[in-house]
Amino acid sequence: MKVSIKKAFQNLFKEPQTIDYPVSAIDKPKGYRGIIEYGEEECIYCLKCEKVCPPGAILFIHTETPSLNLKNKKSLEYNYNQHLCIYCGECVRACPKPDEALWQSEKKPTIGLKEDRVNDSWFEIEQLKNSK
Amino acid sequence: MINKIRSTLNTIVKDIDKFYDEKTYHFLTLNGVKIDEDTTEIQWIFSKYNSINEITILYCLVDQDDMIPSITDILPSATISQMEIVDMFGISVEDTKKGLYLDVDSQQMPLSSCGI
Amino acid sequence: MSKKTINIPLGSQHISLLEPVRFKFECENEKIIGVDSDVGFVHRGIEKACVTKFKYDAIPYVVARICGLCAITHSLAYTTAVENLLEGEVTLKAKYLRMLLVELDRIHSHMLCLSHVCENGGFEAMFMQIMGDREYIMDIQEQLTGNRVQFDFITIGGVNRDITNEIANNIKKNLNIVKLKVFEYIEEFSSNWSLSLKFQNIGKLTLDEAYSYNAIGPLARAAGIFTDVRSETNYLPYEDIGYEIQVGKAGDIHARNFIRLNEILNSIQMCQNIIDGLPQGDIITKLKGKPNGESIVRLEAPRGELMYYLKGEGKSILNRVRIKTPTFSCIPAFMEVFKGSNYADAPAILASFDPCLSCTAK
Numbered sequence: 348m349k350v351s352i353k354k355a356f357q358n359l360f361k362e363p364q365t366i367d368y369p370v371s372a373i374d375k376p377k378g379y380r381g382i383i384e385y386g387e388e389e390c391i392y393c394l395k396c397e398k399v400c401p402p403g404a405i406l407f408i409h410t411e412t413p414s415l416n417l418k419n420k421k422s423l424e425y426n427y428n429q430h431l432c433i434y435c436g437e438c439v440r441a442c443p444k445p446d447e448a449l450w451q452s453e454k455k456p457t458i459g460l461k462e463d464r465v466n467d468s469w470f471e472i473e474q475l476k477n478s479k
Numbered sequence: 480m481i482n483k484i485r486s487t488l489n490t491i492v493k494d495i496d497k498f499y500d501e502k503t504y505h506f507l508t509l510n511g512v513k514i515d516e517d518t519t520e521i522q523w524i525f526s527k528y529n530s531i532n533e534i535t536i537l538y539c540l541v542d543q544d545d546m547i548p549s550i551t552d553i554l555p556s557a558t559i560s561q562m563e564i565v566d567m568f569g570i571s572v573e574d575t576k577k578g579l580y581l582d583v584d585s586q587q588m589p590l591s592s593c594g595i
Numbered sequence: 596m597s598k599k600t601i602n603i604p605l606g607s608q609h610i611s612l613l614e615p616v617r618f619k620f621e622c623e624n625e626k627i628i629g630v631d632s633d634v635g636f637v638h639r640g641i642e643k644a645c646v647t648k649f650k651y652d653a654i655p656y657v658v659a660r661i662c663g664l665c666a667i668t669h670s671l672a673y674t675t676a677v678e679n680l681l682e683g684e685v686t687l688k689a690k691y692l693r694m695l696l697v698e699l700d701r702i703h704s705h706m707l708c709l710s711h712v713c714e715n716g717g718f719e720a721m722f723m724q725i726m727g728d729r730e731y732i733m734d735i736q737e738q739l740t741g742n743r744v745q746f747d748f749i750t751i752g753g754v755n756r757d758i759t760n761e762i763a764n765n766i767k768k769n770l771n772i773v774k775l776k777v778f779e780y781i782e783e784f785s786s787n788w789s790l791s792l793k794f795q796n797i798g799k800l801t802l803d804e805a806y807s808y809n810a811i812g813p814l815a816r817a818a819g820i821f822t823d824v825r826s827e828t829n830y831l832p833y834e835d836i837g838y839e840i841q842v843g844k845a846g847d848i849h850a851r852n853f854i855r856l857n858e859i860l861n862s863i864q865m866c867q868n869i870i871d872g873l874p875q876g877d878i879i880t881k882l883k884g885k886p887n888g889e890s891i892v893r894l895e896a897p898r899g900e901l902m903y904y905l906k907g908e909g910k911s912i913l914n915r916v917r918i919k920t921p922t923f924s925c926i927p928a929f930m931e932v933f934k935g936s937n938y939a940d941a942p943a944i945l946a947s948f949d950p951c952l953s954c955t956a957k
Contacts, residue, residue, distance in 0.1 A: 348786060348787055348788075350779065350782060350783065351720075351783060351787060354724075355720065358720075364727050364730075376737055376738045377738075378738075378741050378756065379741065380741045380742065399652070399653075401649065401653035401656045401657065433656060433747070434747075435656055435747040436747075436755065437750075440750075440755075481889065481890075481891060501806045501807060502806060505809055505822070506809050507900075507902055507919060507924070508902070508917075508919045508923075508924065510904055510917045512906060512914070512915045513915070524891070524902075524904070526827075526893070528821075528822055528827075529821070529827070530827065531827060531828065531829055532827070532828055532829060534891050554809070555807060555808060555927060556807075556808045556809045556924065556927040556928070558927055559923065559924075559926050559927060560924075567642075578635075579634070579635050580635035580638040580956060581635070581638070589640065589643045590642065590643060
């Protein structure tokens with residue numbers, strides 16, 4: 348009982364444990380899980396990242412204006428949804444060239460605003476994929 | 480080590496009574512696996528205290544219209560597992576009411592049409 | 596002349612409940628004589644989703660999101676069950692790293708339960724203090740895996756990230772700080788009359804009732820049964836790192852608090868032994884084939900025993916996934932303990948059972 352009375356008295360003079368974010372900064376540890384970034388020139392279009400992603404956040408669909416990469420034989424284009432992604436990193440581990448074509452950065456994802464039409468544009472891409 | 484023992488719907492209560500002893504075996508749960516259109520396999524899973532990796536399963540095959548007998552006289556903790564079988568598979572169990580997870584206006588018997 | 600009884604709900608919205616569960620008590624003059632329960636408020640259909648929509652190598656991420664406090668145990672139990680049906684073997688270093696994270700998860704889950712018990716007893720200062728000390732454990736979890744709550748750390752064949760020397764030193768430093776704090780809590784819990792000594796002889800589960808209702812986890816160990824899944828399975832090498840079973844005798848709320856405090860101390864010692872004796876090797880191996888056959892795996896989550904049953908037929912979508920969570924099998928035991936106690940003790944008894952309803956209604 349005496350220990351708790353002493354501690355209660357000491358706690359009167361301590362400062363609170365809450366951090367005043369965003370006024371004061373927090374220190375992020377190394378290895379923060381950020382958004383996935385894509386290097387188009389090195390990609391070989393094997394489509395392994397699309398098969399392995401658990402929520403289906405990477406989709407390759409047919410496009411009329413393909414890139415000049417010689418390996419892009421079926422005229423596909425890479426699409427990534429940073430709001431469906433769970434930042435697990437399975438796509439980076441499945442890629443045959445993990446630091447040149449696909450890698451995980453340390454940037455935070457952006458906020459989804461209504462004007463950007465985040466959901467509707469992704470549903471249109473999914474319909475193009477399913478109708479093929 | 481999984482040990483599977485086959486039984487029938489009429490003799491399952493007597494088999495569990497002969498097999499189960501309170502201080503030697505621990506009852507885990509009931510389970511159902513859909514084999515084909517009409518048949519479901521219902522399993523009663525037990526494990527043994529103080530031994531490594533020893534699991535015994537008593538199972539029987541039932542049709543969609545059969546009534547499974549209730550074992551709550553021997554195992555009072557089986558009430559909630561029986562309510563789950565009624566909700567998920569649509570097979571009736573003696574003395575058990577419906578409505579553990581699913582409401583009246585949701586999709587009924589969800590697991591009775593998968594894995595075929 | 597028959598006595599009149601009234602029905603009082605401990606509803607799904609209550610000021611002391613952390614979880615969405617509803618009990619209807621039939622009371623006669625403050626003593627409870629009948630109980631009716633409803634647990635299906637957060638049913639999401641996960642067993643059906645695992646056999647129709649997701650392939651077998653995406654399911655560790657789906658199953659981890661059943662519960663926030665025992666996320667790593669669900670993921671590990673599924674992964675061990677699938678590895679039994681494929682060809683290949685996991686390295687010893689990966690098994691040691693998996694055990695490290697399971698024990699860290701157990702420490703922070705028990706601290707959350709103890710702080711909730713203190714809050715229900717009226718001692719809010721202790722609730723705040725235990726939650727503040729829990730931040731040391733959340734920091735080292737974030738350095739090791741990248742996330743504080745949903746560590747996506749386990750895949751089929753091993754683990755995702757390796758441990759460096761700097762992280763190992765930070766883990767040892769923080770665990771030493773937490774160990775001193777736990778000794779202070781043991782001192783408080785055993786001598787302060789406004790905290791735990793007033794809970795003696797309340798919410799009692801005797802040894803015979805525990806055997807007949809198949810109780811598991813800290814509930815059964817506080818009543819006197821020598822049962823723990825860590826000593827009844829051999830997928831993970833627990834006997835090499837100093838695991839000891841903690842058993843009580845009285846079966847009331849005071850005994851359950853002490854079982855949890857002693858388990859925290861044992862887990863801290865085991866984590867320090869793992870870091871000192873970590874072997875060398877790879878962290879991931881490639882396993883071949885598709886799952887074919889039946890397999891059953893049991894693991895010790897912080898609340899009890901967790902079981903997975905899998906059936907596969909050689910394709911990439913499984914045939915049946917059955918999940919049995921610890922709170923699900925403890926519900927008949929809850930309903931038995933409530934009978935015979937006062938209505939005013941019901942929130943304290945419920946908090947000492949440590950229910951996790953998102954595991955129950957999957």
